[in-house]
Amino acid sequence: MKRVEDRLKFHGNERVKRIQEVRKRNRRKRRLWVGFFVMALLVAIIFMMDQKGLFELFFDHRVQYEGSTEYVEVLSDDGTVSRKGLVALSQTLINHPYSLGLESLNHGKPEGPLGSAAFVDWVYYNLTGKALSAGGDGAGPLATKIWENSTSIMENELQPGDLGFTIIPEGSKVNNIGIYLGEIEGDKVFIHAGGVQYKAEGLPEGRVVISFNNILKRNNRDLNGNKFSPSAPSTQFVYYRRPNVTFID
Numbered sequence: 183m184k185r186v187e188d189r190l191k192f193h194g195n196e197r198v199k200r201i202q203e204v205r206k207r208n209r210r211k212r213r214l215w216v217g218f219f220v221m222a223l224l225v226a227i228i229f230m231m232d233q234k235g236l237f238e239l240f241f242d243h244r245v246q247y248e249g250s251t252e253y254v255e256v257l258s259d260d261g262t263v264s265r266k267g268l269v270a271l272s273q274t275l276i277n278h279p280y281s282l283g284l285e286s287l288n289h290g291k292p293e294g295p296l297g298s299a300a301f302v303d304w305v306y307y308n309l310t311g312k313a314l315s316a317g318g319d320g321a322g323p324l325a326t327k328i329w330e331n332s333t334s335i336m337e338n339e340l341q342p343g344d345l346g347f348t349i350i351p352e353g354s355k356v357n358n359i360g361i362y363l364g365e366i367e368g369d370k371v372f373i374h375a376g377g378v379q380y381k382a383e384g385l386p387e388g389r390v391v392i393s394f395n396n397i398l399k400r401n402n403r404d405l406n407g408n409k410f411s412p413s414a415p416s417t418q419f420v421y422y423r424r425p426n427v428t429f430i431d
Contacts, residue, residue: 245382245389247276249408253291256309262430263310265342269363272305272373273392273404280375280388282356285324287313298358299324301375301390302345305361306425314425325357332423337370339422343429346372346395346419360419363392363405370395371405372417382412393417 251274256267274291281295287307296304299315303324307313315324317331329351335344344362351357360374372395377388391414394401402413 244411245277245384247408247410249273249276249404249406249410251276257289257311261310263427264431265429266431268305268309268343268361268429269405271308272361272363273406275301275304275390276373276392276404276410277382277385278375278390279385280377280380280390282377282387295387296375296390297324298356298360298375298377299328302328302359302361306427310427314427317426322351323354323357325359326351328359328425329357329423332425335422335424337422339424340370341424341429343425343427345423345425346374346417347421347423348418350421358417358419360393360395360417362422366392366394366401366403366405369397369399371401372419374417376414376417380414395419 254267254271254274256264256271275296278292278301279295280301281297283297283300284295285300286292286294286296286304287300289308292304303313303315314331315327317327325347328345329347332345340362342362342364346360346362348358349355358374358376360372363371363373365371371392373390373392375388375390376393378386380388380391380393382389391410392401392404393414394416396418397416400413400415402409402411404410
């Protein structure tokens with residue numbers, strides 16, 4: 183009888199050991215699968231953050247642009263103006279320094295920082311040979327002169343080269359201006375010289391960026407898909423104007 187009990191006890195212990203080993207293997211497998219899942223989730227999150235321009239916002243503050251910053255000669259002898267030329271020219275100034283009220287109407291790359299209206303003036307001066315502000319009447323801020331040399335349009339009428347303003351000109355109030363470039367991922371974007379909200383390392387006052395308009399979405403790409411960093415917050419342009427310029431396309 184004792185032998186039988188010993189045999190049963192032995193087999194019982196072996197069964198318990200096998201069950202314990204199976205449980206250990208299962209726990210190890212679960213840990214591996216959980217590890218793989220967490221790693222895949224982290225990779226997906228980092229990829230999404232990189233696509234939306236959020237990765238460098240938190241982890242990488244370097245000022246970079248994959249596109250060309252070489253000056254593009256688009257001023258033609260016959261005076262024709264193309265929207266494609268406007269896009270190419272304006273994008274060469276991505277990450278160019280901003281400074282409130284500063285102007286630079288030289289032919290070629292600006293020698294120093296630009297204000298919001300001065301950036302628009304520079305683009306059109308190098309595009310057409312004449313500053314938009316030169317067509318405005320009377321005195322006043324640069325933005326007001328540009329407003330006067332343009333006509334009101336609706337948002338659904340926007341074409342590359344049209345302008346966006348944050349307010350209706352009134353006295354000496356600061357009025358930010360941007361140039362509509364088109365759409366990225368189905369959303370409208372403007373290139374503009376933005377203030378401290380768009381600051382970056384070494385550019386404490388702001389810089390030229392391409393931003394989505396009136397949506398809570400950051401942008402870090404130009405119209406050709408080239409990335410720039412840090413990514414840019416959205417803009418709040420609510421008044422739209424068409425400059426008195428004739429485009430060939």
